[in-house]
Amino acid sequence: MREPGPDRMMVFQEFDQLLPWRTVRQNVAFPLETASKLSKSEIDDRVMHYVEKVGLTKFADSYPHTLSGGMKQRVAIARGMAMEPDILLMDEPFAALDALTRRRMQDELLSLWEDTHFTVLFVTHSISEAIKIGNRILLLSPHPGRVKAELNSASTPQEAITLEREIHELLFSEPMKEEVDA
Amino acid sequence: MPDEATLLRSSGTVTHFRPEIRIDDEVTNAEPIAVVEKPLSVFEMIYNDGFARKLAIIVVLAVIWEIYGRYLDNDLLFPTFTATMTAFIQGIASGELLARAWGSIHVLLIGYAAGILVAALLTALAMASRIGTDFLETMTAMFSPLPAIALLPLALIWFGLGNASLVFVLIHSVTWAIALNTHSGFRSVSPTLKMVGRNYGLRGFRYIWKILIPAAFPSILTGLKIGWAFAWRTLIAAELVFGVSSGSGGLGWFIFENKNMLAIPNVFAGLLTVILIGLAVENLVFRTIERKTIHRWGTQQ
Numbered sequence: 001m002r003e004p005g006p007d008r009m010m011v012f013q014e015f016d017q018l019l020p021w022r023t024v025r026q027n028v029a030f031p032l033e034t035a036s037k038l039s040k041s042e043i044d045d046r047v048m049h050y051v052e053k054v055g056l057t058k059f060a061d062s063y064p065h066t067l068s069g070g071m072k073q074r075v076a077i078a079r080g081m082a083m084e085p086d087i088l089l090m091d092e093p094f095a096a097l098d099a100l101t102r103r104r105m106q107d108e109l110l111s112l113w114e115d116t117h118f119t120v121l122f123v124t125h126s127i128s129e130a131i132k133i134g135n136r137i138l139l140l141s142p143h144p145g146r147v148k149a150e151l152n153s154a155s156t157p158q159e160a161i162t163l164e165r166e167i168h169e170l171l172f173s174e175p176m177k178e179e180v181d182a
Numbered sequence: 183m184p185d186e187a188t189l190l191r192s193s194g195t196v197t198h199f200r201p202e203i204r205i206d207d208e209v210t211n212a213e214p215i216a217v218v219e220k221p222l223s224v225f226e227m228i229y230n231d232g233f234a235r236k237l238a239i240i241v242v243l244a245v246i247w248e249i250y251g252r253y254l255d256n257d258l259l260f261p262t263f264t265a266t267m268t269a270f271i272q273g274i275a276s277g278e279l280l281a282r283a284w285g286s287i288h289v290l291l292i293g294y295a296a297g298i299l300v301a302a303l304l305t306a307l308a309m310a311s312r313i314g315t316d317f318l319e320t321m322t323a324m325f326s327p328l329p330a331i332a333l334l335p336l337a338l339i340w341f342g343l344g345n346a347s348l349v350f351v352l353i354h355s356v357t358w359a360i361a362l363n364t365h366s367g368f369r370s371v372s373p374t375l376k377m378v379g380r381n382y383g384l385r386g387f388r389y390i391w392k393i394l395i396p397a398a399f400p401s402i403l404t405g406l407k408i409g410w411a412f413a414w415r416t417l418i419a420a421e422l423v424f425g426v427s428s429g430s431g432g433l434g435w436f437i438f439e440n441k442n443m444l445a446i447p448n449v450f451a452g453l454l455t456v457i458l459i460g461l462a463v464e465n466l467v468f469r470t471i472e473r474k475t476i477h478r479w480g481t482q483q
Contacts, residue, residue, distance in 0.1 A: 003380075010381045014374045020479040021396040031382045034392065065480025 006035035009080035013092040018064040050078040070101040261447040269447035286432030293352025301360035330355035330416040355416040356409035367401025
């Protein structure tokens with residue numbers, strides 16, 4: 001693997017990852033237009049399918065600057081998913097959102113996953129987010145960034161509390177950044 | 183700092199010193215809010231309209247012009263506003279002013295288009311390699327302070343008395359502003375957008391066309407506007423020096439000719455036309471492009 005490609009779609013942390021000169025619909029269609037061999041009508045269908053999935057049908061023809069931060073991230077996720085990539089890479093996609101929106105976005109991501117079962121590599125600084133989103137959790141050590149531990153995520157609330165404490169202890173030995181594989 | 187309620191709660195007795203307040207939606211909705219809107223007077227409404235304010239300023243200036251012109255009573259020095267308008271309307275009616283204006287705009291468009299082309303080439307070079315960047319920066323630093331009109335004598339020797347000389351100075355006047363703005367616009371495109379483009383496998387020309395140009399469009403448009411203003415001034419000035427190439431020169435030559443014939447109201451009418459065309463391009467062409475692009479995209483307010 002040498003360079004970025006459309007089989008691995010990236011969702012960034014920054015809100016300015018959407019192309020401001022394209023509407024929501026056109027943003028989601030952009031990677032399909034540039035990197036897939038689908039016909040125009042197939043692209044339209046798929047775009048509207050994923051725009052609907054992230055609950056933005058009403059805003060399909062809005063420009064990004066009229067959307068809130070959470071809506072922009074949802075567009076970016078829809079754009080990543082519309083390509084139906086082998087793996088969706090998410091670099092702290094909810095880091096710049098407020099606490100309430102962040103919780104709602106986590107739930108939405110999980111329910112999207114229930115529908116389609118896609119593979120996500122999700123980077124986050126929040127332990128509880130990692131446990132909530134991930135199936136498998138990788139803890140990274142800082143400088144050099146190596147995998148420090150690889151854990152299974154929790155399935156019951158009780159396990160989640162134990163796991164969170166366990167990760168805390170691992171982190172307190174030295175400061176770390178964690179990474180989740182869902 | 184733990185508050186008293188928490189302390190009490192941890193000790194087992196839960197006591198609230200302050201009543202809890204929960205606002206019921208139905209209660210708040212039951213109280214209608216009175217109308218708080220206050221209608222504006224007619225004067226305020228007109229005063230709030232930017233166009234109306236500017237129109238008022240122009241009317242006041244025209245009245246002062248007219249009064250001063252009548253007081254001076256010398257058409258050779260300072261014709262009145264009405265005399266100028268008469269000359270202007272006559273010029274339009276006879277078709278002469280329009281033909282002269284078209285003569286100027288025609289040459290201008292050729293020079294402007296050629297300038298954009300040269301600027302695009304220079305920017306492409308600058309984007310492709312570091313030496314290209316240095317080349318663009320050096321050339322811009324050297325030539326952009328050089329007034330285009332100063333090149334006219336040379337152009338006359340190289341290209342002779344004709345449109346070719348005009349186009350040459352026009353290219354010089356537009357290229358640097360456009361190339362510089364476009365290049366700095368490209369360089370300030372957000373790294374996230376660049377990564378997005380790379381993620382979708384965009385390369386080379388498609389990457390520039392689909393990501394860089396739209397993302398840098400505010401700067402590019404600024405460059406185009408500055409370039410247009412430079413070109414328009416340069417052209418009128420160049421035509422004043424020489425403008426007659428194929429029987430009918432442009433507006434600059436019209437002004438020069440009428441000055442020689444001491445038809446000063448016509449000189450004023452020519453100047454008015456120059457101003458009007460400048461205003462029209464700025465307010466109709468560029469304003470429309472701005473409204474349809476960067477304002478709609480929210481990339482510039």
